[in-house]
Amino acid sequence: MNARSPWSEDRATAVIAANRHLRGALLPMLHALQEEFGCIDEEAIPLLARELNLSRADVHGVVSFYHEFRRSRPGRHTIKVCRAEACQSMNADGLIEHIRRRLKVDFHETTADDAFSLEPVFCLGNCALAPAVMVDETLHGRVSPARFDAITASTLATEAAR
Incomplete structure (x- = not known):
């Protein structure tokens, strides 16, 4: 069963911070956010962009390029x-x-x-x-x-x- 947390900006910020030290941190951050919340919430895009000094378009491009990243929560x-x-x-x-x-x-x-x-x-x-x-x-x-x-x-x- 897919037990996932409801979206929380505070929790997302903590997940992002926990992966900040990793090389090529965007992908590990995206995977960790999806593991936590079941998808990449739209509200995560500006958080990631700000943390990594990227444009929102850059982050969105990565999310939409990889088919493994979901934009909506999965079923149970x-x-x-x-x-x-x-x-x-x-x-x-x-x-x-x-x-x-x-x-x-x-x-x-x-x-x-x-x-x-x-x-x-x-x-x-x-x-x-x-x-x-x-x-x-x-x-x-x-x-x-x-x-x-x-x-x-x-x-x-x-x-x-x-």
């Missing part, structure tokens, strides 16, 4: 679907279409109930068991549409039981 669970060749050869595209219809989202989007965010990845290292999907930190292989439905139902059931 993140689903990553492998798009690499081994998974494609085992009908990952068909699985992706099923997932899009089932969740009513596209890549880089979150379901209306904030339960799931859908992200593409270009290898999960599970090529022998393609197509592969990762839900939060759990890797699943040989995922069919029916198995995907069972995985997401189980994820929600486990969440409800907590």
Whole structure:
């Protein structure tokens, strides 16, 4: 589950300060902010620019260049679907279409109930068991549409039981 803190300028300033000493500090700062808050909040851009003596456009350019940085908070669970060749050869595209219809989202989007965010990845290292999907930190292989439905139902059931 993606437990993230709500946005706080004071906490963001502390996260930025903790990474100030690092070489090429912008990327470590961005990763730390995303880890803390689940995304790069718009309010973080001027804080980073001021701290690193960069323009807001420079910081925004880095955030928008790297696909790993989210601009909105993710759902409670993140689903990553492998798009690499081994998974494609085992009908990952068909699985992706099923997932899009089932969740009513596209890549880089979150379901209306904030339960799931859908992200593409270009290898999960599970090529022998393609197509592969990762839900939060759990890797699943040989995922069919029916198995995907069972995985997401189980994820929600486990969440409800907590």
